[in-house]
Amino acid sequence: MTLQSQTSELLPGFDHAAFDSNAVFRVLLDALSRPGRIYDVPVSVATPDGLNATTTATLLAMADMDTTIWLSPTCVTKAATDHLKFHCGCPISDDVAKADFAVARIDDDLSFITRLSVGNAEYPDQSATLILMVDEISNAPAMKLTGPGIKDSHDLDIKKLPASFHAWRAENHHMFPCGVDVIFASPTKIAALSRTTRIEVI
Amino acid sequence: MTAQTAQTAGPGQDHNPLNPPQTKAVDGVTAARQRWMSVLARTPRTVLETKWADTYSDVKWSHLREPQIGMVMVRGRAGGAGQRFNLGEMTVTRCAVTLSDGTVGHSYVKGRDRLQAQYAALFDAIMLRDGSACDFIDDLAAAQANAKHEHARKVAATKVDFFTLVRGEDE
Numbered sequence: 006m007t008l009q010s011q012t013s014e015l016l017p018g019f020d021h022a023a024f025d026s027n028a029v030f031r032v033l034l035d036a037l038s039r040p041g042r043i044y045d046v047p048v049s050v051a052t053p054d055g056l057n058a059t060t061t062a063t064l065l066a067m068a069d070m071d072t073t074i075w076l077s078p079t080c081v082t083k084a085a086t087d088h089l090k091f092h093c094g095c096p097i098s099d100d101v102a103k104a105d106f107a108v109a110r111i112d113d114d115l116s117f118i119t120r121l122s123v124g125n126a127e128y129p130d131q132s133a134t135l136i137l138m139v140d141e142i143s144n145a146p147a148m149k150l151t152g153p154g155i156k157d158s159h160d161l162d163i164k165k166l167p168a169s170f171h172a173w174r175a176e177n178h179h180m181f182p183c184g185v186d187v188i189f190a191s192p193t194k195i196a197a198l199s200r201t202t203r204i205e206v207i
Numbered sequence: 208m209t210a211q212t213a214q215t216a217g218p219g220q221d222h223n224p225l226n227p228p229q230t231k232a233v234d235g236v237t238a239a240r241q242r243w244m245s246v247l248a249r250t251p252r253t254v255l256e257t258k259w260a261d262t263y264s265d266v267k268w269s270h271l272r273e274p275q276i277g278m279v280m281v282r283g284r285a286g287g288a289g290q291r292f293n294l295g296e297m298t299v300t301r302c303a304v305t306l307s308d309g310t311v312g313h314s315y316v317k318g319r320d321r322l323q324a325q326y327a328a329l330f331d332a333i334m335l336r337d338g339s340a341c342d343f344i345d346d347l348a349a350a351q352a353n354a355k356h357e358h359a360r361k362v363a364a365t366k367v368d369f370f371t372l373v374r375g376e377d378e
Contacts, residue, residue, distance in 0.1 A: 017271050
């Protein structure tokens with residue numbers, strides 16, 4: 006008998022699918038409700054090549070057959086696509102405009118972000134969510150965030166965030182209620198920017 | 208049995224233009240695997256559990272996908288070969304396991320018995336690894352064929368043929 010080699014390198018998903026995806030969902034909800042605040046992701050998951058642990062956990066919790074995922078050229082490894090297809094059953098598209106979740110590394114070419122779906126006036130919820138894999142998130146005063154969910158202001162520092170990102174965010178902010186939400190995913194922590202968050206670069 | 212699950216639509220029965228006949232060739236390895244997976248899926252949990260405890264209790268394995276309960280649409284064909292229709296949904300449990308050497312076993316079983324799905328997946332993995340459960344599968348297949356034959360025989364004994372006298376007005 007021959008081994009089914011295409012499935013033999015699959016990694017397990019959540020240990021407890023219901024509890025773990027619940028816990029990750031809760032953290033994502035909190036992170037998007039309080040933009041800029043840094044959260045620990047409370048579960049550990051096996052991580053395929055091309056993704057990091059918090060991104061994998063986020064996608065396992067959020068993606069299913071109704072959510073299209075786009076992976077940047079540096080993330081779209083066979084291990085990553087196999088992992089997502091097996092555990093989430095989600096379609097993986099190479100057209101960034103179709104993505105519900107777009108995943109990229111901070112040092113990738115980020116020019117695709119202007120092509121992300123922003124939703125429309127009737128259904129602003131149909132916009133994409135950008136998951137950016139970053140090395141480090143801290144509360145150092147590099148960006149000053151204000152807006153809904155932030156009492157006065159909140160400091161956030163994402164290493165290697167390019168200037169083009171801020172230009173895009175400023176544009177994104179004007180499209181409310183449409184617009185793209187961003188999740189920063191370091192290997193252990195996440196922070197999010199909702200579409201309403203204003204960023205002032207210090 | 209004319210009803211079949213959507214996922215395992217029988218080969219060679221598709222005439223519907225919307226669902227062209229499955230041209231994918233089923234090679235020998237796949238056919239053999241389909242056979243043992245179907246035999247395992249029909250085997251009660253206790254049988255699988257006992258055999259596993261007796262023979263393979265020292266095999267190291269882990270869940271790749273914990274047993275999950277869900278539904279599949281069962282489709283039938285009018286008269287066994289006619290128009291396809293949705294008969295109804297049935298509960299199935301699926302599971303995927305991986306042995307310590309990386310062999311992955313899958314199972315889909317009817318009903319809600321998580322352990323049955325888990326053991327069926329384990330035996331699938333064992334069969335893929337070294338085929339050492341071959342005799343066990345053959346015994347199960349023989350027993351299942353026997354039971355089916357026996358049931359068919361009992362049903363056949365109650366068969367009634369109806370005759371209608373032709374009265375001639377409709378040729």
